Amino acid sequence: MKSLVLERKDDLSLRDVPEIDRAEQDLGPHDVRIKLHTVGICGSDVHYYTHGKIGPFEVKAPMILGHEASGTVIETGADVTTLKPGDRVCMEPGIPDPNSKATRMGMYNIDPAVRFWATPPVHGILRPTCVHPEAFTFKLPDTVSFAEAAMVEPLAVGVHAATKARVRPGDIAVVLGAGPIGLVTALSALAAGCARVYVTDIAEKKLEIAGSLSRAITPVNVTSENLVEVVKRDTDGWGADLVFEATGSPRAAAQIFEPLAPGGCVVMIGGQPDPISYDAGAAMVREARVENIFRYAHVFPRCVAMLASGAIDVKPLITRTFEFDDSVHAFEVAASAPPADVKMQIVLPQ
Numbered sequence: 405m406k407s408l409v410l411e412r413k414d415d416l417s418l419r420d421v422p423e424i425d426r427a428e429q430d431l432g433p434h435d436v437r438i439k440l441h442t443v444g445i446c447g448s449d450v451h452y453y454t455h456g457k458i459g460p461f462e463v464k465a466p467m468i469l470g471h472e473a474s475g476t477v478i479e480t481g482a483d484v485t486t487l488k489p490g491d492r493v494c495m496e497p498g499i500p501d502p503n504s505k506a507t508r509m510g511m512y513n514i515d516p517a518v519r520f521w522a523t524p525p526v527h528g529i530l531r532p533t534c535v536h537p538e539a540f541t542f543k544l545p546d547t548v549s550f551a552e553a554a555m556v557e558p559l560a561v562g563v564h565a566a567t568k569a570r571v572r573p574g575d576i577a578v579v580l581g582a583g584p585i586g587l588v589t590a591l592s593a594l595a596a597g598c599a600r601v602y603v604t605d606i607a608e609k610k611l612e613i614a615g616s617l618s619r620a621i622t623p624v625n626v627t628s629e630n631l632v633e634v635v636k637r638d639t640d641g642w643g644a645d646l647v648f649e650a651t652g653s654p655r656a657a658a659q660i661f662e663p664l665a666p667g668g669c670v671v672m673i674g675g676q677p678d679p680i681s682y683d684a685g686a687a688m689v690r691e692a693r694v695e696n697i698f699r700y701a702h703v704f705p706r707c708v709a710m711l712a713s714g715a716i717d718v719k720p721l722i723t724r725t726f727e728f729d730d731s732v733h734a735f736e737v738a739a740s741a742p743p744a745d746v747k748m749q750i751v752l753p754q
């Protein structure tokens with residue numbers, strides 16, 4: 405039962421992790437055992453690999469990577485009612501304390517006690533099986549593939565961002581960044597009713613993928629085009645109703661209000677490792693609303709429903725797939741940040 409283990413910064417191995425087999429020997433009454441099928445490689449997994457930490461979370465002991473997953477239920481706890489062996493599922497990777505104040509207030513994603521896969525010291529799921537609560541495990545319809553289902557986790561970030569933005573039909577949006585999170589945000593903004601979404605990046609291939617997703621997406625390469633000019637030109641000088649920041653770049657954040665229309669909303673999605681400054685004066689004269697998001701809450705069923713109905717298609721974002729035996733190599737490729745790739749996934753042996 406080999407797992408993909410981040411031993412320490414820059415050091416990955418495929419090996420047995422006996423302590424996790426022991427810890428998951430018994431199934432709680434509300435838990436299910438899942439055979440993993442597909443796991444997406446997330447920017448956070450790669451960052452732990454190359455930097456050993458993200459903000460306050462530091463890899464101090466060997467940790468199994470991976471948190472974007474789909475699989476098949478192989479065993480259910482005594483009190484599980486909604487799932488049975490053989491069900492295909494995707495899993496929400498953060499488990500909050502059910503009795504915490506944040507959870508009781510409906511904001512379980514910002515529960516300080518949340519245990520999230522592959523966030524130190526919690527192990528991730530690049531391993532053959534895992535045990536997970538029924539409440540955070542979602543059944544897939546036959547029309548949603550394992551590969552698409554492993555995209556539900558990043559898609560949930562985009563759906564949560566669009567929800568926080570309070571998109572109205574016909575809104576004009578800007579998404580800064582055409583990585584996986586930028587593109588799922590653009591798709592979520594369109595699904596929520598945006599008339600047009602401008603997606604920026606510096607990698608032409610990523611922008612080509614962005615433009616291929618919908619006629620309503622306009623790619624903007626910021627190395628050759630001025631985003632503010634493009635948006636102002638197309639909106640009679642008014643600006644965009646919504647601006648989503650999905651680059652995590654302090655430079656992008658510093659200019660976040662420039663393309664924004666009066667009364668518009670900015671949503672900060674990209675993680676910023678250090679404090680950043682933004683133009684409070686530009687925000688003031690627009691009476692800009694600023695929202696911040698941290699992961700997501702209560703959106704996995706919506707994501708599955710949109711994939712099932714075709715309201716959102718994430719398949720074009722999956723640009724490369726690796727076998728589990730090849731997963732150390734997969735991370736080396738991901739760490740090199742190939743400009744033509746959006747989402748890479750790893751498929752486990754079945």
Ligand SMILES: [Zn+2]
Nearest residue numbers: 446472557558
């Ligand atoms: Zn992720």
